[in-house]
Amino acid sequence: MAIQISVFIENKEGRIKKAIDTLANAGVNIRALSVGDTTKYGILRLIVSDNEKAIKSLEDDGFIVKESEVIVIAVPDKPNGLNSTLAILDDANINLEYIYAFVSSNPDEAIVAMKVEDTKKAIGVFEKSNAKILSEEDLEKI
Structure with missing residues (x-):
C-alpha cells in the first residue's frame, strides 16, 4: 500500500505546471501521476518521494491537497x-x-x-x- 496525494487545481492554463514546479523547487521526485478533469477543476494524483515535503510546499503555494491510500x-x-x-x-x-x-x-x-x-x-x-x-x-x- 502507498499514500497518494491529490492536488485540486483550477482547470486553466499553467496550473498543472505550477504544481509540478512547486514540487521540483522543493526537491520532491514524482514517482507516478494521473490527471482527471472536469470543466472547472482537475485532480492531479501523485505518488512522490516525500509526501510531507510535497504537501507542505503545495499548501504553502496555495493548493488544496489531500492524502489517500x-x-x-x-x-x-x-x-x-x-x-x-x-x-x-x-x-x-x-x-x-x-x-x-x-x-x-x-x-x-x-x-x-x-x-x-x-x-x-x-x-x-x-x-x-x-x-x-x-x-x-x-x-x-x-
Whole structure:
C-alpha cells in the first residue's frame, strides 16, 4: 500500500505546471501521476518521494491537497496481465474506483496504482492470490 496525494487545481492554463514546479523547487521526485478533469477543476494524483515535503510546499503555494491510500501492484507485462489482476477484484466483488499505471524497472512487469472501495479486503485477496503488492520502500527504488 502507498499514500497518494491529490492536488485540486483550477482547470486553466499553467496550473498543472505550477504544481509540478512547486514540487521540483522543493526537491520532491514524482514517482507516478494521473490527471482527471472536469470543466472547472482537475485532480492531479501523485505518488512522490516525500509526501510531507510535497504537501507542505503545495499548501504553502496555495493548493488544496489531500492524502489517500492506494494499492500499488506489479502486474505481468503481457497481454491480459492487467485484466487477470483486475479479475481478482471482480471475483471478490471489490469496486475499483480508479487506476493508473507507471514505469517499472523490471521489463517483465508493469506497475499500477489503484484506489478501491475496501482497501483492507483488496489487500487480503491480492495476498491470497500471490499478487506482488509494492511497499513504500519498493517505490523508493523506482
